[in-house]
Amino acid sequence: MHPDSLPETDNYRVACQQILEKDHSVFSIQWIILPSGSDHGLTSEMLLQLYLDYVRRFTLGIINSFKNDNGIEFRLTGSSVAIIRFSPPLSESTTKGEKTTLRISGGLLVQPKERDRGEFEFFVESVESGCRVALKLSGFYPFLLGSSRPLLWRKWLYRLTQAYIHKVVTIRFLAMIYRKYTGEKLKKGVIRIALRKGSNI
Numbered sequence: 001m002h003p004d005s006l007p008e009t010d011n012y013r014v015a016c017q018q019i020l021e022k023d024h025s026v027f028s029i030q031w032i033i034l035p036s037g038s039d040h041g042l043t044s045e046m047l048l049q050l051y052l053d054y055v056r057r058f059t060l061g062i063i064n065s066f067k068n069d070n071g072i073e074f075r076l077t078g079s080s081v082a083i084i085r086f087s088p089p090l091s092e093s094t095t096k097g098e099k100t101t102l103r104i105s106g107g108l109l110v111q112p113k114e115r116d117r118g119e120f121e122f123f124v125e126s127v128e129s130g131c132r133v134a135l136k137l138s139g140f141y142p143f144l145l146g147s148s149r150p151l152l153w154r155k156w157l158y159r160l161t162q163a164y165i166h167k168v169v170t171i172r173f174l175a176m177i178y179r180k181y182t183g184e185k186l187k188k189g190v191i192r193i194a195l196r197k198g199s200n201i
Contacts, residue, residue, distance in 0.1 A: 033130045044100035
């Protein structure tokens, strides 16, 4: 489903869906609504940079982002090997605002045969109740799943490790964004949504 078609949600909670689709690629989306009247000036490029900074702080500096002519890489401190690699950011307008897209291009966390598939997108868009801030990961094939036909134990391994960490980081990041631009805290819990069909992770 196109992000412009996302439903309106409670302004005080994070909306979330994270699943394995039929082809066993990951679809993960989370968003918040910044209420009307907030003069935030937030752009999708700023949102991306705030996310990169937040990952470093959340992991206590264990994971850092590095930018070069080939794009952006996440690496463990002291290592030159990318755990995930993205092509250079591409920013463009949407019907309701703008988005910045990172296309996955490789790294240790990605299945070798699927290194040039998948996107991580950052949206800042106007909606009736304010400004929607969203992060969406799609078409991602994790190395932990092994293949497009993963065994059950691999699904559970991915669900309890990498999938859980991604969801927690993204939800806490959006809670930080909400607090930063409104001066208020989000309510606890998330709104679970169903945009696509698949198995929850």
